[in-house]
Amino acid sequence: MTSFSLPGFDLDAFVARTLAEDLGTGWPGGGRDVTSASVIPADARFTGVMASRDAVCLCGLPLAAAFFRALDPAAEIALLVDEGAGVAPGTALLRVAGSARALLTAERSALNTVQHLTGIATLTRRYVTAMGDTRARLLDTRKTIPGMRALEKYAVRTGGGHNHRMGLWDAAMIKDNHVAVAGGVAAAVALARKAGVHDVICEIDRIDQIIPALDAGATRLLLDNMGPELLRQALAIVAGRVPCEASGGVTLDTIAAIAATGVDFISVGRLTQSAPAADIGLDFTLA
Secondary structure (H helix, E strand, O other): OOOOOEOOEOHHHHHHHHHHHHHOOOOOOOOOOHHHHHHOOOOOEEEEEEEEOOOEEOOOHHHHHHHHHHHOOOOEEEEOOOOOOEEOOOOEEEEEEEEHHHHHHHHHHHHHHHHHHHHHHHHHHHHHHHHOOOOOEEEOOOOOOOOOHHHHHHHHHHOOOEOOOOOOOOOEEEOHHHHHHHOOHHHHHHHHHHOOOOOEEEEEOOHHHHHHHHHHOOOEEEEEOOOHHHHHHHHHHHOOOOOEEEEOOOOOOOHHHHHOOOOOEEEOOHHHHOOOOOOEEEEEEEO
């Protein structure tokens, strides 16, 4: 359908599932676009332009093209802007021509996807810019919409950020509840290492937890909800033995000071959890 691909993500299945949801497939009387079928002649053709109404970091155009081609394989589509490009309000992003019924049926699914992913990429770019020229790298989290993780993390990368764990499988992250059940930071880390886990990230809420976590074999420390001064104290204790990540309540106003402490990573859940959708529209004109 298109050259767009991501590890662990099935584009065709995503497009089919999303369109089926909008068309009401499986619902009584569903499986159709009532409006387009009743208002638009079967042989009508339209051309249209997708454009941004805000200044954004663009993400998701190949997916929009996939929605249009799913319903009109013969649609003529031109992507006018590269993924990750910063564009000004009014910039034309995509041109499409084809069956009016098909394009109008696919319109909302295509726009929802591009608006959501562009919103994430745009917010990520703002955070990266706010960090300034420091060693820190911006990370996302697992705070993603179910079924959208691969795409949302792609949007973070498009905006200039980096991905944390993709899921529960690719690294151990020991947090407060794990510590409580295991009987302490050292015990939890030691159990993970004994199980053969290579990457063991341990959340640190207090300075006195640092040495026990390191001695037990933690390979990264997540310094949770610490201000810049406490972060500096923690980094002095760690003394470069493992990478350190700052997390918890990071905002655009505070990230520069956090990055300046010398942490290796800063994770921000709101990149995927709270990014506002970009204002992007699709206007059709009679061919």
